[in-house]
Amino acid sequence: MFLAHPLGTEAAPVSERTDPSIAAWFDLLNPTDEEHALAERLTGLRIPTRQEVEEIESSSRVYTRGKVLYLSTPLVRRFDDTSFSSPVGFVLSPDRLVTIRYTDYTVFETVGRQLAAPPDQKAAIPAMSEMKPGTPPDAETIMQLLLEAMVDRLADVLELAGHDLDSLSKRVFGAQQPHRGDTDRRLRALLSRLGTLTDLVSSVRDSLLGLQRIATFVRENGDRPCSERFAARLTLLSKDISSLNDYDAQLNNKTQFLLDATLGFINIxxxxxxxxxxxxxxxxxxxxxxxxxxxxxxxxxxxxxxxxxxxxxxxxxxxxxxxxxxxxxxxxxxxxx
CATH class of the missing domain: 1.20.58.340 (Magnesium transport protein CorA, transmembrane region)
Known part of the structure; x- marks a missing residue:
């Protein structure tokens, strides 16, 4: 799927007849080869393939080509009691942003609705309230909205994981013990749930590290310096990510402690x-x-x-x-x- 996000309207599919000047943000969702080639023709930018977006080397995740920034990170998605990570790529030019993703993250739809919101609602959005009235959001502003929405979403995921770990802790060390016949089933369920949460916390950490790398690279890149406003917002975003990394490390330690405790009860x-x-x-x-x-x-x-x-x-x-x-x-x- 190849979508354009024109200012003041909902996202619209892109075709050969689409005028590339109507939007500063183009979004590729699990694109086909034809949509990938169409995006390159309309934007005049080189769009990385999925294999390139999935690269794990730092030099392959953040780099520049002229005045264009190429950025990528794994981003975790939680779905009910399961979670998985999928790569997300950004191509940031002075006048346009292209995103490449391979699953439907809610943050992209959220930012799309913000761009299409009435002017009075946009004034309540920090990133857009700082802009001059009547000025359309540029590629940097849209990039800022996406990064902040991703960090907010990861914070919500960590908060839910923390609540789940508190609940599991009460079940592990609860005073009321079940009948002996239920012990095996209870301990198996605890181990399975702890394994799921451990995987989730680890995936969130990978996502936070990727976003931290992007924020630092965009802010400190000398080949393509960003605006002072964007740099200031990225500095605040980096501080938020650092605090979330500390909380993530705390949750990881707690999951390891509960895992050791559960294994101890199994030995007993x-x-x-x-x-x-x-x-x-x-x-x-x-x-x-x-x-x-x-x-x-x-x-x-x-x-x-x-x-x-x-x-x-x-x-x-x-x-x-x-x-x-x-x-x-x-x-x-x-x-x-």
């Missing part, structure tokens, strides 16, 4: 199972020994002709079962006293 449950098997095996050995002794076919067994010998042997077997059980109970292996 396994030890309890081993204890139970030990108890069962030990209390079964003495009665077996007694039954084996009195089951031997020897004529001179003293209790062989005793009228109470049978009940004596049964009582002795019961005693060898009860005494170990009392000892294990006092040791705490069979539950608290």
């Amino acid at each position: 449950e396994q030890n309890n199972g081993i204890k139970l098997l030990t108890v069962v095996s030990l209390i079964g050995i003495p009665p077996t020994l007694i039954a084996s002794i009195y089951g031997m076919n020897f004529k001179d067994i003293p209790e062989l002709n005793w009228s109470f010998g049978y009940w004596y042997a049964l009582s002795l077997m019961a005693l060898t079962i009860v005494l170990p059980l009392i000892w294990f109970w006092r040791k705490g292996w069979l539950g608290s006293r």
